[in-house]
Amino acid sequence: MTALQFPCTIFQTQNRMDDYSAKDMRCGDLTEAQLKSQYGLVDVSNRVNPYTLTKITPFNQPQSMFYGSRGEGQKITRQQCAAMLFDEFRDLSRTFALYSPYKPLIKQMITHMQYSNGKPFRHMLLDSALKVHILNDRSEKNSTRILLAKTFKEKTDWKNKLYPVTQKDELRKAISEGRLPKFDRFQDNFNGMGITVHDTWATHITIKSLQIDDDHYRAVVHYKVQDHFALDCDDISKFKFNSFRFFRIWFVLQRYNQFGFKPFMTNMETTIEIIGSRNEI
Template sequence: MAALQFPCTIFTTQNRMDDYSAKDMRCGDLTEAQLKTHYHLVDVSTRANPYTLTKITPFNQPQSMFYGSRGEGEKITRQQCAAILFDEFRLLSRLFSVYGPYNHLIEKMIGHMQNGNGKPFRNISLDRALKDHILYDSSRNSTRLLLENVLKNSINWEQQYIPTDKKDALRAAILQGKLPKFDRFQDNFNGMGITVHDTWATHITIKSLQIDNNRYHAVLHYKVQDHFGLDVDDISKFKFNQFRFFRIWFVLQRFNQFSFKPFMTNIEATIEISGERNDDQK
């Protein structure tokens, strides 16, 4: 039996990398009438009206006791309105990134949406968050721990290699677990839940494998991609629509008068695992 050659990609999700046709990657495709009628996005911002391009003051805010006493608000340009909405977008993001080493990321990513023109986004803090997630997940759903166990059982210890027909077993081990996602309780407050939360695509590769007598040492590489964008299913859910943060985000992305591009968030982590031959194989 032939030996598995490294690096070897042992797992890929059905969702593909760099899928710009995904629903949450659309932008500038909805009209004012659609936003208001289908998604109930009438009250978007407390600072500027994206439809009339006017500043909002206590005198032209419907909830205010002063509403209507001074007529319409000050007219502004589309660019000025977008800048005001992005500032409010950043301010509201602090509700979801209260503490921790990643709470600065959401403002960086909002700035990237504002100025990056859809270019992919990388940040060392995202890579560190992924690596920590993988290393500190000690649950039975941990892909790292599942791979540790299956790797030692896949090795031909006498000839010191992994046969190619064991590749399916390695993939099956990952399918038994849970891919690293930032949907834990702490991610609601540490900045990762709002920046990444779920993920779109994941590739897991064994970069190298060293077998010495009754021990092995492997280097694994996780490549994860998410989309910083909203689809219509997101904004149709009450848990998103109730927050002004998401209403502003959706309008900036999907309103045909703004059309700010969503982008790919690329995250990578390299970890090492090791194990020893089972006692019953000695």
């Protein structure tokens, strides 16, 4: 019987890694008229009007009792306007990152969008969050780690101390039957991971090694996950996004043809061990 050779990639999502053609990766493609008429983005910022490039004061804010009494606000440059929008963007992010070690990530990612011209983003806190998520998922139906452990136990050729190449697809099926790690749990609404990653775009899972000794096995499994720090038109059309000034500013900074700040790939990786035995219950 032929043994499966390692490292071996056992799962890849249909969505590709580094897919810059994805619809949420567009930038600078919408006019003022489109933003206002199609997406209702008239009231964008509390501090500046991105369309007229004027600072907002109580005298030129439509909802203010002082509106219109002193004409337009102070004129600023497009660069100054963008800087003010990014500052407000960062300030508003605090609502989504109230606690946890991951709290600083959202501000760092907003700043990355401001200055890094679309370069991919990587941070050890993202890798850590991914690892903790995988290890803490104890759902027998959803955990890819637990489902892989079950497959190693049941499909290993214990007599010859190998994992048969003919059973490779069982590993892919195990992953497919579970739930890939995503940051859409209740706690992710407040710990900073829901706003930085939330859902994910692409996932690759690779078994780097598998050792089988007597009645025990030890697998080293690598997870590579990618998300897009980006908004598409479907996102901003949803009430739960459009109702937050945070997302309205984000969308205008990314998609307004006078700004066009580039979205970017968010990369996460981690390696875990799965250890078990033939007689494990």
